[in-house]
Amino acid sequence: MKRIKIIENPSSGLQQSGKNLSLICEKLLNAGFELGKFRTRQKEDGYYEAIHSHKSNWDMIIVSGGDGTVNEVINGLSSVDSRIPVAIHSRGTVNDFASFMNIPTEVDDFVHMIENPVIKTIDLGKSDDKHFVNVAACGNFANVGHQTDKHLKAVFGRFAYLVEGFKEIPSTLSEPMKLTLEMDGQVLKEEAYLIILSNTTTVGGFEKIAPNASLYDGKLDLILFRKTANLQDLAQMFIKTLAGEHISKESVLYLQTSEVKVYSEGKTPVDIDGEFNGYLPKIFSAKKGGINIITSP
Secondary structure, three states: OOEEEEEEOOOOOOHHHHHHHHHHHHHHHHOOOEEEEEEOOOOOHHHHHHHHHHHOOOOEEEEEEOHHHHHHHHHHHHHOOOOOOEEEEEOOOOOHHHHHOOOOOOHHHHHHHHHOOEEEEEEEEEEOOEEEOOEEEEOHHHHHHHHOOHHHHHHHOHHHHHHHHHHOHHHHHHOOEEEEEEEOOEEEEEEEEEEEEEOOOOEOOEOOOOOOOOOOOOOEEEEEEEOOOOHHHHHHHHHHHHHOOOOOOOOEEEEEEOEEEEEEOOOOEEEEOOEEEEEOOEEEEEEEEEEEEEEOO
16 A cells, blocks of 8 residues: 555644644655645545546545545545545544544654554445535534634634534524434424434534444434523533433434434525535435545554
8 A cells, every 4th residue: 555645625724734744744755655645725626636546546545634625535435436545634623533533643643554554444424415424414503614714713623613603502592493304114303403413423522422323333323402491401401412411311312323314394504524515305324334444553
């Protein structure tokens, strides 16, 4: 595995992230690897470069960016059913997926991972015809990831998401979503603030939001936060979520499914891996063994 294509989003993260990538490249070149580097400039660049990398027979892809950049590369490879293994060099704000996979961030540890790769074949989520590696979310709170200013995300990290999220509370409380869910032969009617379909346990920095999630079971974990009586109840739900104690509460619907159709009476936005994905209705499903990811020994 000596030929490595690097797909970099230079606008992700702070300046130090770019310096770390340069150090990684230097060490890999000294170790005898052949490198090709591509910098994204606009939306979907990562998608098309991943396809080009597959057709050019590169042995491995290192994607250097945040969750949105990773999502583009994963979708590009999935579109051509490529099995090129992907290593993630995290440089975004939250980096949920890389954190969940315990992918190293230190330069020497990352280089060691590339030199001694462990390849895991994991599931992907799917929103209609677009794949996601970590999470799909529906509702006003789902807007936070792609509405938060990129500069603020780079400087303030998770705090910038919290500030943007608090802005959505008034409208979310006054206008909860009216949803219909179809899955496993059942039809559910719910009023909710937010619905999440997760492939891992970690979403938006919350490490236990989907505590039973697995990358290898061919299912998505569905978490629906039901309408509550008042702001105090919502605050309690938030606290329980931080501790991973929310899934047993009546105000939360938590289950696992291989496919679910979600409809909304209003215009409800959808976000996948931090990027806008249109509006409901949508079909969410799991694709078992959809991509190869490189992790540490």
